[in-house]
Amino acid sequence: MKKLVLTTLALTLLLLLTAGCGGGKTQEQKPLQKVSVILDWTPNTNHTGVYVAQKLGDYKEQGLDVDIVQPNEGGAAQLVASGQGNFGFSYQEEVTIARTKDIPVKALAAVIQHNTSGFASPVEKGVKSPKDFEGKKYGGWGSPAEDAMLKALMNQDQADFNKVEMLNIGSADFLTSISRDIDFAWIFKGWDGIQSELKGVPLNFIFLRDYNDALDFYTPVLIA
Secondary structure, three states: OHHHHHHHHHHHHHHHHHHHHHOOOOOOOOOOEEEEEEOOOOOOHHHHHHHHHHHHOHHHHOOEEEEEEOOOOOOHHHHHHOOOOOEEEEOHHHHHHHHHOOOOOOEEEEOOOOOOEEEEEEHHHOOOOHHHHOOOEEEEOOOHHHHHHHHHHHHHOOOOHHHOEEEEOOOOOHHHHHHHOOOEEEEEHHHHHHHHHHOOOOEEEEEHHHOOHHHOOOOOEEEO
16 A cells, blocks of 8 residues: 555656646747727727727737727728728718728728717807808818718708808817817717816717717728
């Protein structure tokens, strides 16, 4: 019995030593797959999810090396369609226009479950309805979707779109623009709207979804 116990202990020790020696060898990991995601604008709260996932290492757990790219110029749809990125942030209006121009992109997922976009203006401007757009300066980014949306809302409110001065402010800061150049703009409540609250700038906000259920479309969206 004593010999059996000693033999068993010896075998156990040998197995432990063998396992210990083998423990220094790491299993060869597969290289991470490189993936690029192009933003639709400067980094903001609509993009929070991708930054959090990257910080927490969620992408690496899925075997991905994700590069988040802020474009210098051009929309995400054109860049993704031309192969300069695997995925991109976009908005439904851009996807619709891209499809009418045979730009090969499609929406894969919604970033936010409801449309939080709308037309915002400083409270002192007195813009509370599409009728109040008349005689005001609108600051946009030059998309035909802006003209179409403004016309549709103003027609519904028996207002004249031709009385709106359309200005292309590009990627200019919203708060800076409404303080000196424009009267109202199309923004996301969850981005510039929150920033305005933090800066103590009260806004009148006209949600698109309040005017028609069809305007509660998914935006922003992830495209490929």
